Amino acid sequence: MFNFFQRKKINQQNTIFSKPNILKIVQKEFELDLYGIHGINHWERVFLNTKKLSKYYNVESEVFELFSILHDSQRLDEYTDLEHGKRARKFVEVLIKKGIIYLHKDDQKRLLYACENHTKSNKQHELYSDLIVRICLDSDKMDIDRVGIIPNEKHFLTHYAKEIIKIYNKSSRGSVQ
Numbered sequence: 001m002f003n004f005f006q007r008k009k010i011n012q013q014n015t016i017f018s019k020p021n022i023l024k025i026v027q028k029e030f031e032l033d034l035y036g037i038h039g040i041n042h043w044e045r046v047f048l049n050t051k052k053l054s055k056y057y058n059v060e061s062e063v064f065e066l067f068s069i070l071h072d073s074q075r076l077d078e079y080t081d082l083e084h085g086k087r088a089r090k091f092v093e094v095l096i097k098k099g100i101i102y103l104h105k106d107d108q109k110r111l112l113y114a115c116e117n118h119t120k121s122n123k124q125h126e127l128y129s130d131l132i133v134r135i136c137l138d139s140d141k142m143d144i145d146r147v148g149i150i151p152n153e154k155h156f157l158t159h160y161a162k163e164i165i166k167i168y169n170k171s172s173r174g175s176v177q
C-alpha cells in the first residue's frame, strides 16, 4: 500500500526477491502485463507487507516470499478471475512435485491454502486461523488501494494489519510508513 504510483522496472538483478529460479519460471508463464496491477510491483509490495507484519509478530517463514511471487501468477485477467487462486494452488503443487519449491509439509500446506484462498477464504479450514497464512492474506489485501479500493480494517485478519490500515485511512495524505 506504499508508493504504488512509483512504478519501476524490475529485473532479476534489482528485485527484492531471493529466488531467481522461481521468479524466472513465473515471469515466463505470466499471461498479463508484468508491470500491471497484478504484476511484479504488486508482488514486491506484498512481500514488503509480509516483512512488516512478520517482524511485528516475530515469525519467519519462506512461505511469505513464495506466496508473494506465486499467489497472482496464474491470473488470466486483471479483473475478478475467480479461479486464479485455484490455478495458483495447482501451479504450486507442480513446482513442489518437481522439487523446484522445497518446503516442509506444514509450510507446503500453508502456501497451498494461502494461494487458493487469498481472494475468498474457506473459513472452516484449520489453516484459516494460522498466523503465517493470515499474514499472507493481509499483506495482499494491504495493497488493495492500488485498484482504487479503500482498505477496510474489518476485512483484515491480524490485529497489526488492522492497526496499520486504521492509521493509513486516517492519514489525510495517505502515506503511512
Ligand SMILES: [Fe+2]
Binding pocket: 042, 071, 072, 140
Ligand atoms: Fe495479489
